[in-house]
């Protein structure tokens with residue numbers, strides 16, 4: 001699929017390309033911990049100084065308010081320049097928390113947090129999943145009891161990406177006693193330095209520490225930190241998840257296209273027709289995914305299942321790309337290198353942000369019109 005770009009869009013492309021060429025850091029981002037935080041914040045601060053932070057946010061909130069076409073152009077140039085991955089520890093702040101505050105937050109919440117996010121001064125994490133409440137998020141059990149002008153929070157979250165280095169958390173909790181499922185929840189801004197929070201990092205099989213368990217023991221959060229109305233958190237959370245599936249996805253898809261080209265370089269000199277055929281298929285699949293992503297972004301009105309189709313195709317293609325790298329490297333894959341690291345990380349692609357099975361359920365119900373899967 002080709003974009004039809006105006007002469008002004010082409011000028012925009014040149015401006016973006018020149019800025020990126022002059023500013024993209026030369027070294028690879030650290031994998032985790034404090035070094036990852038410092039690197040990501042420094043890069044975001046630099047983008048902000050150049051007017052490239054919050055590119056999809058409306059200008060009245062300090063963003064750049066780019067059209068979908070220009071967002072696509074920006075990300076094409078971004079990955080071409082091999083800028084740091086968009087899926088770093090600033091992802092939640094820029095792609096969930098900021099847009100959610102813009103849509104549902106109070107003036108005070110927006111005034112305090114939005115400039116800090118854009119300037120690369122705060123890291124956010126997402127406290128939604130709990131043990132036993134991942135795919136079935138509405139069953140979550142962490143509670144927030146109203147006591148005067150505070151909530152008193154008790155319970156546990158899990159798989160919270162970047163909890164060990166975050167300043168704030170978008171925290172989804174049950175605030176109405178006795179409520180069930182998606183009723184009686186609230187979306188709350190939680191200061192990660194609050195007394196009573198314990199973060200226990202989890203090491204994944206790639207040896208990286210991206211996520212953590214988070215425990216809340218009588219954590220006091222002012223009611224003024226509730227985003228939207230008290231007990232109306234499900235609506236706010238659905239906003240958050242919708243933002244995640246929108247513009248941020250472009251950067252990830254395009255990063256994958258670049259990775260396929262790197263894989264073709266890795267395979268040179270040619271290693272037989274079987275590998276060549278797989279590489280040709282991967283390149284074609286990456287092009288098809290890119291076309292589907294663009295069509296999804298530019299289609300009005302969007303359909304609710306668009307995000308699931310793109311997300312599922314992306315996750316499974318990313319796994320095939322990384323698996324092919326292992327087959328090309330053969331025994332060398334046993335040595336520690338970036339491809340092996342990415343291969344081990346890629347197992348999480350079909351779990352994070354909604355598992356492949358859940359995406360298939362959504363497609364089955366909303367695209368194919370099959371009967372609804374029953375939950376308890």
Ligand SMILES: Cc1cc2nc3c(=O)[nH]c(=O)nc-3n(C[C@H](O)[C@H](O)[C@H](O)COP(=O)(O)OP(=O)(O)OC[C@H]3O[C@@H](n4cnc5c(N)ncnc54)[C@H](O)[C@@H]3O)c2cc1C
Pocket residue numbers: 125126127128129130131132133134135136158159160161162211348351352353354355356357358361373
């Ligand atoms: C790298 C990574 C980062 C993450 N970061 C965050 C984060 O920052 N914040 C956060 O809140 N969460 C985060 N998560 C958690 C993620 O959202 C959950 O892992 C995901 O929603 C699945 O939930 P679960 O792990 O509880 O698995 P479960 O929901 O228990 O699922 C277990 C298995 O059962 C299948 N299954 C469940 N229900 C159905 C059904 N109805 N039909 C068919 N199959 C079903 C699933 O597909 C899966 O195979 C992260 C996860 C990963 C892997």
